[in-house]
Amino acid sequence: MSSVQDTAAMITNRAGAEAPQLAIVLGSGLGELADRVKEATRIPYEDLPGFPRSGVTGHAGTLICGFLNGARVAVLAGRSHYYEHGDAGAMQHPIAVLAELGCPVLALSNAAGSTRENMPPGSLMAISDHLNWSGLNPLIGTESDKRFVDLSDAYDPELRGWFERVAEAQGQVLHSGVYAWFSGPAFETPAEIKAIRMLGADAVGMSTVPEVILARYHGMRAAAVSVVTNFAAGMAGATTSHAHTKIEADKAKEGFIALFSGFAGTFAQS
Ligand code: HPA
Numbered sequence: 001m002s003s004v005q006d007t008a009a010m011i012t013n014r015a016g017a018e019a020p021q022l023a024i025v026l027g028s029g030l031g032e033l034a035d036r037v038k039e040a041t042r043i044p045y046e047d048l049p050g051f052p053r054s055g056v057t058g059h060a061g062t063l064i065c066g067f068l069n070g071a072r073v074a075v076l077a078g079r080s081h082y083y084e085h086g087d088a089g090a091m092q093h094p095i096a097v098l099a100e101l102g103c104p105v106l107a108l109s110n111a112a113g114s115t116r117e118n119m120p121p122g123s124l125m126a127i128s129d130h131l132n133w134s135g136l137n138p139l140i141g142t143e144s145d146k147r148f149v150d151l152s153d154a155y156d157p158e159l160r161g162w163f164e165r166v167a168e169a170q171g172q173v174l175h176s177g178v179y180a181w182f183s184g185p186a187f188e189t190p191a192e193i194k195a196i197r198m199l200g201a202d203a204v205g206m207s208t209v210p211e212v213i214l215a216r217y218h219g220m221r222a223a224a225v226s227v228v229t230n231f232a233a234g235m236a237g238a239t240t241s242h243a244h245t246k247i248e249a250d251k252a253k254e255g256f257i258a259l260f261s262g263f264a265g266t267f268a269q270s
Pocket of ligand 1: 111112113114182187188204205206229230231232233240245
């Protein structure tokens with residue numbers, strides 16, 4: 001694999017040397033935000049060594065550099081999940097490259113199941129903290145004491161506040177809650193959902209946590225928002241299928257796009 005510096009140079013050669021103010025990772029079925037990027041330079045992941053070769057439907061594989069609502073952004077349309085290959089560190093290289101580019105913020109999105117009756121499909125939830133239920137960690141095998149990352153405020157409270165202010169100004173409800181990472185690809189059992197709910201999870205999903213750990217490892221500030229696509233397994237009205245996830249994510253996309261565009265706008269003003 002080429003070095004982090006080499007991959008970063010490939011990006012700056014095509015998209016310009018100015019660092020993105022924020023990077024955005026798009027979750028399942030949420031790719032349309034990428035179409036809102038202006039003056040876009042689109043770089044297929046195939047051209048970027050160490051970027052994922054996504055085989056999951058609902059996930060493209062393109063890096064889009066340009067402007068979203070006036071902010072310089074790098075949008076990652078497509079991510080690598082642990083369940084694709086069993087490598088929890090699969091996003092190590094792309095996130096290291098973003099850090100190398102000088103990008104200070106990683107804002108992630110995902111599709112998630114809700115464990116709360118008052119947070120139905122279509123809801124948006126700012127992640128306030130996580131439960132790493134998978135027991136995996138993308139930093140296993142990393143050398144140096146830098147690997148002992150502090151995750152006390154992993155989901156940056158100030159950035160969360162910006163999401164909240166944007167949602168309020170747009171008249172959108174933005175829930176706040178704890179996201180539990182399950183490895184997937186099988187969905188959870190009703191017993192697992194019952195347990196994780198008792199342990200404090202408000203939403204469950206198969207991504208984001210390793211990327212947040214990696215962002216913090218690289219000194220980037222992190223924020224994440226879940227788009228609720230279903231009630232979790234065993235709950236009344238629960239539907240757990242990938243097809244359903246994509247359909248519900250698509251239905252929620254307008255609110256999601258408005259929220260992330262508004263969030264980006266706060267960087268344009270800063
Ligand atoms: N569980 C795990 N991942 C998910 C779910 C779920 O219920 N919905 C969307 N992604």
